[in-house]
Amino acid sequence: MEGSVNTKVMRTIYSCLLASLLLFLYAQPIHASEPIWTMEQGLTIKALSISEDGELVAVGTQNASAILLQRDGTQRFEFMANNVVTGVALLNDGRMLVTSDDRHLYMLSADGKELWKRDFKKMIKNLSATPDGKLAIVTLHNESLVHVLDEQGQTLREIPISIAVKSAAVSPNGQWLAAGAANQYAYLFNPAGELQFQTPLEGDILHASVADNGTMVVGTSSNKAVLYSAEGSRLGELLTKDKVTSVHVTHDGEFIGVADYSGNYYVANQGGELLWSTKEAGAGQQIRFSKDGTRLFAGSDKGAVFQYEVGAVLEQGKQAAMVKTVVQIAAVIVFVLLAALLFFWLWRKKPYILHRLWKSKLAYAMLLPSFTLIIIFLYIPAFSGLIHSLYDWNPGARSEFIGLDNFRRMANDPYVTKGVGNLLILIVTGLFKALIPPLIVAELIYHLRSKRSQYVFRTFFVISMVIPSVGMLLVWQDMYDPNIGLVNQLLRMIGLGSLSHPWLGDPNTALWAIIMMGFPFVGILQLLVMYSGLIAIPEEVIEAARIDGAKSFRIIRAIHLPLLAGQFKLLIVLALIGIIQDFGSILIVTGGGPADSTYVPALQMYFAATKFNDLGYASALGVSMFAIIMVITVINMKFIKTNTD
Secondary structure (H helix, E strand, C coil), X not given: CHHHHHHHHHHHHHHHHHHHHHHHHCCCCCCXXXXXXXXXXXXXEEEEEECCCCCEEEEEECCCEXXXXXXXXXXEEEXXXXXXXXXXXXXXXXXXXXXXXXXXXXXXXXXXXXXXXXXXXXXXXXEEECCCCCCEEEEECCCCXXXXXXXXXXXXXXXXXXXXXXXXXXXXXXXXXXXXXXXXXXXXXXXXXXXXXXXXXXXXXXXXXXXXCCXXXXXXXXXXXXXXXXXXXXXXXXXXXXXXXXXXXXXXXXXXEEEECCCEEEEEECCCCEEEEEECCCCEEEEEECCCCCEEEEXXXXXXXXXXXXXXXXXXXXXXXXXXXXXHHHHHHHHHHHHHHHHXXXXXXXXXXXXXXXXXXXXXXXXXXXXXXXXXXXXXXXXXXHHHCCEECCCCCCCEECCCHXXXXXXXXXXXXXXXXXXXXXXXXXXXXXXXXXXXXXXXXXXXXXXXXXXXXXXXXXXXXXXXXXXXXXXXXXXXXXXXXXXXXXXXXXXXXXXXXXXXXXXXXXXXXXXXXXXXXXXXXXXXXXXXXXXXXXXXHHHHHHHCCCCHHHHHHHHHHHHCHHHHHHHHHHHHHHHHHCCHHHXXXXXXXXXXXXXXXXXXXXXXXXXXXXXXXXXXXXXXXXXXXXXXXXXXXXXXXXXXX
């Protein structure tokens, strides 16, 4: 009866833990939507502006048109410039500012008539204006100035930045000016042009936006949208899956919208925590909030304009911090309860276990740091990867459960399919290199008559371990250089210059050039394992074979190889793990190229995690490689028999 009660308690606690975990991993559903409007030509949406009530949408296009739409996609008017429209800004009274590569700034009436225009003599690349139209800023092609304009388009002041300006924006209340420059610095100014702060960023700055309170968001080519306060402190960052093409911050600075080049659109809070995302066809080009932040509009390079109702998401985001805190507290309470219950159960049912633990407390205390580090840095990440392979994973933010979609995606990933073919070649050649050359060298050293000679040659091979593997890779990379490399130079010296070749630059030879690196393939670990196995063979067995007339090759075949089966089993497992997991040599030498000729699945996993921030897909790739290694290891352990099996 008591055992039944304990079992029920344990089940209840585990259920609480599972519920907490599910709550923590819960993700906002993501749904693609139909565009509210699409260009017939399907050209890029170059600019976007939303009226404060969210009912009107101004669109600037690659085919030199500025179009005013109603929220349902109905077109009100179309204005044609003489070149690509680079900026649009809707004003409260219905007027619209338009800039173009035809070097003009236009003011249009509410019905699309031209009221005035100004020629800037250079292509205009950025436009931003306050909703009342009293302040606007423009930047020109390859110019290091931010031009601050009045409501008639006349220059109030010019803010110098010393290098070409890539993006600029003014806050809705006109109190802040943000700019990003070609030197990868972001700047925040007051309306008088006085610098408030400047900060360096990683990657090229592609777009910037600023809120009424001075909160600035900057999108970069390094797949990040970074937020700063008006004082210059870093508030947070949002990691995207491709380079950021557009950013926008709500008037109050609480939330940001981000578009990236892969067609992903994101909403995050001020700390950079992802609240919502979706993906559409084509590259994302523009993103804008309505004034109250309840509607989000986006434009793509396919000429499509999308609208999303995100008010509920933003309201949920305001409660996210509180929910996260509650979940963390609940998880701690559950953990403490589980630990207390386990201790109580051991104390009541298995007191001798606690006695033994206490008796050996010093040994366990000394082992505790090691086990703690192993659990934290090995087991927890491994189980995390297994779980998150089933998610569109966004660390620190919301992640969507997508089941086996990441695994299905592998079958259609050309880099993975190409990498699997390359990996099979690397496995076959890698096993040969890991077993045959070390075995031959170990046999040669073993058969030396002089113990001193054995020691000298063994030491000679082991000394090479001091050479860093990265150094070895760089040496081989230089040896393959098509102009000054040792390989081509030797071919020319012996009269075979016609065979000289850009070995790493040709898709047909790059993989084989990587395979040949490390010749003659005498791995030190493999050599020592083989040699230790040979010297462990009893001399009586060898002498008995010689008395029976066996020669050296017969002894190797009939005695050495069978008794080295355990060493072969170990080296095969280690070699398979190393080959399947390794991408460092390919990353350093070829980066997966030329084209995709040297790609392997592990390299695709690395790029998915670090370059594209696609951590769920990277986890799925890692889990798949683990499964393959596990299957091969089990087969190896089952079918390769050792002398003790």
